[in-house]
Amino acid sequence: MQKDSKPDIFIISTNNWNGFWFQRQEFACRFAQEGYRVFYINKIPQRIPSFKSLIRFIKTKIQNDTIKNDIPKNVIVLTPFFLPPLFIFKVINYVFALLFVYSIKSKFKIKNLFFITYQPSYIVLHMISQLKPDKIIYVNTHNYNSDPTCPKILFQSEQILVSLSHVLLADSLYNQKRLEKCNPSIPVGRAMPGVNISHFLRSYRGDEIERKKTIYFFGDIGKHLDIELYNKAAEEFKVYLIGIINNEIAHLISSKITILPPVSPSNLPDILRGADILTIWYKKSDYVDGILPAKFFECLATQKPLFISGLNEALLYSDAVYNIDGSYIHFKEIIRNLENLETIEKREKRIRYAKEADWSVRYNQFKSNIGIC
Incomplete structure (x- = not known):
């Protein structure tokens, strides 16, 4: 693939760039080293908010901010604002997604977009509808079925995302089987954790x-x-x-x-x-x-x-x-x-x-x- 034909990589992460190091940051860096332009989207809400979760969010952010990870050339880290993906916030989150995508398109000429998402909320679906990526990749790293903090609408969004995706991947055998049940017509591969x-x-x-x-x-x-x-x-x-x-x-x-x-x-x-x-x-x-x-x-x-x-x-x-x-x-x-x-x-x-x-x-x-x- 020639350099000028390399697609842009859009990564919707489940963790912020600063803090513990996961597959999302590692792959973003490696794509960037090979000349791809990478948009790394810091963690967006996907759980039902509570006072305890808010306290934990603030505490985690403060401690993670003490771990500053270098941002290499070709990686653009973005932190959009969204409300939790509850049904009552669906319209306002759509507006936020519209403004976020507009801000990206106004600054960057997006080309041949590969959209990689690690979470399945309707906020992600909003972004997909506006960005119109050439390829959608869903990487499942979370057992949403057994997480009581996830809103019911998230499961509906995941079903839609699975039906839209061109590639389905999972970190564990358990999550691989989850996705296979969601869409038996698409083979589900693995995207396992790694190590330096x-x-x-x-x-x-x-x-x-x-x-x-x-x-x-x-x-x-x-x-x-x-x-x-x-x-x-x-x-x-x-x-x-x-x-x-x-x-x-x-x-x-x-x-x-x-x-x-x-x-x-x-x-x-x-x-x-x-x-x-x-x-x-x-x-x-x-x-x-x-x-x-x-x-x-x-x-x-x-x-x-x-x-x-x-x-x-x-x-x-x-x-x-x-x-x-x-x-x-x-x-x-x-x-x-x-x-x-x-x-x-x-x-x-x-x-x-x-x-x-x-x-x-x-x-x-x-x-x-x-x-x-």
Whole structure:
């Protein structure tokens, strides 16, 4: 494809540019490096608002704003204003979408547009109707069916989006099956989380299994976390949680647990050097069934022992991780035998899975899926 024929890339994200690093920012950067012009749209509302969610939104924004991610050449980051996608706001949101798209068209000559959206609200449908993209790609990374904070109209919008899309992708097997039920006539591909493997390799020290004193988790500290497991671990180990705490569970966290603020993607591997054990301990639920967190492959790339719980999507990698299935007793049994269980072969499997998930591999798979050579 010649440079002057490259399509514009429009990405509707579920997270802001600043803050934790996800597939959305990574792919935007890689498209830009290859000469594509990328419009990156910061997170727009998709949930039912509440006082608690408003407090969390403000708190998250303040903390995420402390993590400034560089914006490369060819990436244009935009932050439109919309109200939550409730039925009563449909008309006013249509007007906001009209003004937003008009502002873009008045500044930029849009050409051969590839519209990639990670959320399915009617606000997105408004933008599609006005931008008239050449190709619509929907990447499902959220189990909306099991999220009570999502308005019913969002499910209707998702059905319409699925019917309009030229390409359907999902991050997890669970979400892949969700989309297949929505539109059996279109094959659903995968757009799995990835990792900058060389970045996280520097977290490994080599003496983790001999020390086995510190337990780390990084990411959203919310209701999906099995706080009870972490509290039990804090009685015998040094436990560190890195991220933003959901106010609804703050009072449940043991005072023996150390909370660290979120850090930039470039600094995270250095922080993780202090970890002997990495964990992703979630509570089993219909919602969690659809999750394969981005941090999973980042943890694998550190080579450190990784303990999971409640993550059905990660069971495919059971030969490289330890599944404690909600049992602290099982965790202690594995820890006692860790020097025998933690073989070179097990560590090599982590590296192999991480290499398969390297962003360069994921990006090339994504380009192939959406029809860019």
